[in-house]
Structures are given as structure tokens and as C-alpha cells.
Amino acid sequence: MGRFSLWVLVFALVFVEFLVGIRCGNVEDVKVWPLPYSVSHGHKNMYMSGDFKFSSHGSKYSDASGIFKDGFSRFIELLNVSHVVDGNVSKYDNSSILVGLNVVILTDHDELQYGVDESYRLSVPSPEKPAYAQIEAQTVYGALHALQTLSQICQFNFTSRIIEVPMTPWTISDKPRFPFRGLLIDTSRHYQPVSVIKSVIDSMAYSKLNVLHWHIVDTQSFPLEIPSYPKLWDGAYSDSERYTMTDAAEIVSYARKRGINVLAEIDVPGHASSWGVGYPSLWPSNDCQQPLDISNEFTFKVIDGILSDFRKVFKFKFVHLGGDEVNTSCWKTTSHVSKWLKKQGISESEAYQYFVLKVQKIALAHGYELVNWEETFNNFGEKLNQKTVVHNWLGSSVAENVVKAGLRCIVSNQDKWYLDHLDTQWQQFYLNEPLTHITESSQQKLVIGGEVCMWGETVDTSDIQETIWPRAAAAAERMWTPYDKLANDTTRVTGRLAHFRCLLNQRGIAAAPVAADGRGTPSEPDSCFKQ
Incomplete structure (x- = not known):
């Protein structure tokens, strides 16, 4: 090819590239x-x-x-x-x-x-x-x-x-990369008014998250009305810091209109001492209040009543049954529970398995599929019902082990996707890959998605949104955008994320500056787009 022809070819290629760029x-x-x-x-x-x-x-x-x-x-x-x-x-x-x-x-x-x-x-x-x-x-x-x-x-x-x-x-x-793209809010550690929950739902829709995981009750308070057992919400912080079932139905309806499912959670058998404020017999004893009393059949009747009432309002396919951080020492040190264990011929660890599996059966009877925290898999994984989704939060290799066992998994590893970890920056949220070390296509499909978790120990209405955003948005892109379109270098997306954060601010969402750690505030005067 002559020199002139070569230059013509180069010019043509550059021109085509220019047109494609336009x-x-x-x-x-x-x-x-x-x-x-x-x-x-x-x-x-x-x-x-x-x-x-x-x-x-x-x-x-x-x-x-x-x-x-x-x-x-x-x-x-x-x-x-x-x-x-x-x-x-x-x-x-x-x-x-x-x-x-x-x-x-x-x-x-x-x-x-x-x-x-x-x-x-x-x-x-x-x-x-x-x-x-x-x-x-x-x-x-x-x-x-x-x-x-x-x-x-x-x-x-x-x-x-x-x-x-x-x-x-x-x-x-x-189209989304994962079908489950969640955000957890915790209304036990601090009460969140219905209006604030709705604001969180709005902000989720802006970033295409589609599951609100509502961690409703915990050790500290039981704010939700349960018509089958009306004394349960005696465990609320106060008479005004409660949700009626009509409130819950309104939240579910509000979320549905924005394409967001509500995943309701009761965390049992641990994290449940607030239950006994209204029904003290749910405690092993007044001095040792959790896990719930496994020896008392009333415990399981209450759980059945809760899930029966849930089914009328929470229509999502899944219910979250908790199962994490269970310290069984109360069962061993409480006389009547200890006697029950001996009569059944089981240890405390076996009793933990018995409790989780029995509650799973109750939930299945109400038409739910199941989500449990990863400790249940770590302790007795092969015993879990096949309709269980294991919710990873501790170990980095848990998702890999869960899908190898043929179960589904949600990734929320706390070192990267826990919003209450204020020293975890948005770049770590963005780069956290749910499919790490999972290469088989059939196993990748068992990772149904991920979830960022806004635990409520240090958040209330004053700071919940600035603690969630913009770090949750970084995870939202990881869960929505195709893997090959995600940036390996986060500097490539910093400007776009800053633009989205400013957009949230304009829409009334108090998202923190991109440059801040956790829920930080601006360090000096400047444009929203440069903070």
C-alpha cells in the first residue's frame, strides 16, 4: 500500500471513530x-x-x-x-x-x-x-x-x-444485574417515623434499589402492633413510638408504587428480650431474658401469630427470621429450660438448631420462603430448608460456601456494606463484588443480590439519610450495572457520583458529601459537585 493510500485509510478510520463518538x-x-x-x-x-x-x-x-x-x-x-x-x-x-x-x-x-x-x-x-x-x-x-x-x-x-x-x-x-438489591433499616434501636421511612423509600427508588429490609424489632424495642398478641408492643420505647398494622400496610403500599418490596424481619431466638415486656413467659427468666424460652410452647404460638398477621400485610415472597448472635447460656442456666433440654436429650447447640428449623416450618406454613443470617448456615447448613436464603454478613467466603451447598445467598459483608461502619468509604462500597471467587454460572445465579445495612444504634431522624447516602448509591451501581461496565478505578465515577449526590440534595435527601467519611459534613465552602 502506498503512503498516500495509508494516510487516506488512517483519516477514514479517524473520521469513522469521530462519527461513532458523536x-x-x-x-x-x-x-x-x-x-x-x-x-x-x-x-x-x-x-x-x-x-x-x-x-x-x-x-x-x-x-x-x-x-x-x-x-x-x-x-x-x-x-x-x-x-x-x-x-x-x-x-x-x-x-x-x-x-x-x-x-x-x-x-x-x-x-x-x-x-x-x-x-x-x-x-x-x-x-x-x-x-x-x-x-x-x-x-x-x-x-x-x-x-x-x-x-x-x-x-x-x-x-x-x-x-x-x-x-x-x-x-x-x-436491566438489573441482580434481582435483589436491598437496604436494611432498623427501627428498634431508634424509632423512625413513617414519614422518614417513606423518604428513605423515595431515595431508594432514585438509585433503583428494590427491597426495603425492615428490621422492625430487636432487643431494645418492639414497636409494631401484632393484633394476635396485642401486648407485644408494650415493648416499644413509648406509646408514641409505635407502628400500627395500618401504618405497616401504608409503608408496603407506598413502597410497591415505587417498585420496592418490603422484607419484614423478626430476629429469633436471640435479639428478642423486648418481646417479654408484654409477655414475660417468653423469657427464660426475669434475670435471663434471651434467647426466647425454647421450652415453652407459647413461644412458638406467638411466632405463629406474628407470621399470620405478617402475611396479611407483608406480601413479599420472603420473610427474614434472623437467627444470628444466639448465646444459649440462658437455656443452660435457667432451671426449667435446662430440665427440658435434658428431657429432649439435646444440647444447647442442638436446641438452637431445633428452634430455627421449627420457626422455618411455621413460616413455610404461612406461604413464605425464608431468609436467615449466616450463623444458621455456619452451624447447621445442611439441615436448613432448601427454600432458605442465607444472609451473609460476617465471613468473606460464606457466599462461596453457601452456593456450593446449593442454597441461595444475599451478600451484606459488614466490612464493606454496613453503613453504621462510618470509617468505610464509598469507594469500598463500590468495589465490593458479591461474586468474588464464584465462577460457576449455576452458582453465580444462586447469589440473588446484595444489601447495604443501616443498623440503628447511632441513627435517628436527624442523621439517617446522610449516613445512608451516597455510600448506598455506590453499592446500588454494583448491584444494577453489568460487571463489565463497572469501573475498576473509582476515580472514573467520582464525578458522576458527586452529581447524583447533589441531585439527591436538590430532591430534599440529606446525602453527605462524597469526600466525607461516613456521615461527614462539608469541610469548607465550595460547590456541591466538588465536596
Whole structure:
């Protein structure tokens, strides 16, 4: 090949690369969190009509429950939350005005359960006449995710004082990496009002987390009404720091409308001394109050009553039964329990297994599948029901061992995904990989996802959001975005995460600065985007 021909080839390749760059843009330009599965964009601006509305031409979804209509109303509110939109869009050429949104949802049912299809395709055209954005999704929950993405693409134009969609045309195809993407909140160590829980749910939806793990009760307090055993909530901190079952149903409904399941937990047999405030016979003795009295059949009747009442409100496939940090010394040192153990011919460790497996059977009878903390697997894994999901929080190799045993697993290893560990920075949250050392495809599928845990010892309404965010968002991208699209170098995503943190602030979520440890505050005056 001659020198001239070689230069022509080089120029052609560079020109093609330039054109591809115009069409696809750069990932660094995409200010969407979590990063979608596939993104392309251009370089032209569109402007949203003042009466931007949605239609559903070609959709099979009737929206009888109003889930999408409510979601669209929230989307419009998000666009208007930061600034007053008082500009006049009519001064722009009609071809640059985004008239509305057409939504095509391909299934009519809107039951929210584990494994629901959350995929979507979002497209925003370049200037054309008339111009409509388009969402295509299998379910309404995928369509809700598309609205969240679209809300992050849109921005307020300070010159025109209207909402613009920059860098059109956009084409985004998206789906989650894991079906279970959770956040735990703890309402026993500190009571969280219903309004605060709803705010947490809103913030979860912004980052596409889809399971609120509600650690409702613990040693310190029992704030939830249980109609079958009404004295249980005598263990609440005060009369005002309680939840009625109607409150619980409202939280579940509020979460469902945002595509979020509520995983309810009762942690037994340990972490349960608050139960005995109303029913002292649940304690082995007044002086030794937990684990719950295994020798008393009333203990299991109460658990059955709780799960019966749960089933009327908490419709998620799973219930969390705890099972962690069980110190069986009370059973040994309490006379009547010790005698029962001898009569049964079992040791304290065998009694621990007996208790967990019996409660599993009760939960199964109520139609639940089961989640237990990892100690249950570590102590008697092969005995657990095959419908058990093991919740890892201690050992780094537990998930690997769980899936080798053929059980499912949720990853929450405390050194990386515990939000109460204030010295754990967002970079560690981002880089924590649930599938570490799990290479077999069949075993990888048994890791159903992960969860960040906001234990409540040092959080109440004053600091819960700034302790959760933005570190939970770092984990949310790990759980949503395809592995090959995740950054190995966190400096590549720092700017995008800072942008998302500022977006949370604009939406009223008190997310801490990206540069802070834990729930830190700004160190000096500067732009939100540089903190």
C-alpha cells in the first residue's frame, strides 16, 4: 500500500471513530446513576413542553391501580422541585420541543414480586416534528425505572427557565444485574417515623434499589402492633413510638408504587428480650431474658401469630427470621429450660438448631420462603430448608460456601456494606463484588443480590439519610450495572457520583458529601459537585 493510500485509510478510520463518538458519546458525559446497561446519545438539545403528558399507544397495561400515573406525576414533580419553571417554550422551533412521552408496557399485571422484569428501553429523539420520548418495558416497574433515568437526563436551563433534555438523541437499554438489591433499616434501636421511612423509600427508588429490609424489632424495642398478641408492643420505647398494622400496610403500599418490596424481619431466638415486656413467659427468666424460652410452647404460638398477621400485610415472597448472635447460656442456666433440654436429650447447640428449623416450618406454613443470617448456615447448613436464603454478613467466603451447598445467598459483608461502619468509604462500597471467587454460572445465579445495612444504634431522624447516602448509591451501581461496565478505578465515577449526590440534595435527601467519611459534613465552602 502506498503512503498516500495509508494516510487516506488512517483519516477514514479517524473520521469513522469521530462519527461513532458523536452517536455514542462518552460514558463520562452520562450523568446517570446507576449506569445503564447500554447508552448512546448525541449532542443536540430538546426542550420539554409546558404541558408535557404521557400516552400509552400500543400498551397492553391498563394501569387500573394507577401505579404508572402516580409515577409520572412524581416524575413531573422531580423536574420542578429544584427551581420554578416559568420560561416560555414557545420561542423555540416546534421541532425542538418534546411534546410528550409514549409508554408501551407489554404486560397488564402489576404484581410486585421477587424476579419481576425490571428492564426497559428509553429513547429521546433529536429535533423532529412532533417529538415524543418513548418508553418500552415488559412491566410497569421497568417503566418506573425508565422515568427515574429520564429524570436524571433532564435539567433546568437557567437562560430559558424551562426543562431541557441535552445531548439528544438518547437510546438507553437497561436491566438489573441482580434481582435483589436491598437496604436494611432498623427501627428498634431508634424509632423512625413513617414519614422518614417513606423518604428513605423515595431515595431508594432514585438509585433503583428494590427491597426495603425492615428490621422492625430487636432487643431494645418492639414497636409494631401484632393484633394476635396485642401486648407485644408494650415493648416499644413509648406509646408514641409505635407502628400500627395500618401504618405497616401504608409503608408496603407506598413502597410497591415505587417498585420496592418490603422484607419484614423478626430476629429469633436471640435479639428478642423486648418481646417479654408484654409477655414475660417468653423469657427464660426475669434475670435471663434471651434467647426466647425454647421450652415453652407459647413461644412458638406467638411466632405463629406474628407470621399470620405478617402475611396479611407483608406480601413479599420472603420473610427474614434472623437467627444470628444466639448465646444459649440462658437455656443452660435457667432451671426449667435446662430440665427440658435434658428431657429432649439435646444440647444447647442442638436446641438452637431445633428452634430455627421449627420457626422455618411455621413460616413455610404461612406461604413464605425464608431468609436467615449466616450463623444458621455456619452451624447447621445442611439441615436448613432448601427454600432458605442465607444472609451473609460476617465471613468473606460464606457466599462461596453457601452456593456450593446449593442454597441461595444475599451478600451484606459488614466490612464493606454496613453503613453504621462510618470509617468505610464509598469507594469500598463500590468495589465490593458479591461474586468474588464464584465462577460457576449455576452458582453465580444462586447469589440473588446484595444489601447495604443501616443498623440503628447511632441513627435517628436527624442523621439517617446522610449516613445512608451516597455510600448506598455506590453499592446500588454494583448491584444494577453489568460487571463489565463497572469501573475498576473509582476515580472514573467520582464525578458522576458527586452529581447524583447533589441531585439527591436538590430532591430534599440529606446525602453527605462524597469526600466525607461516613456521615461527614462539608469541610469548607465550595460547590456541591466538588465536596
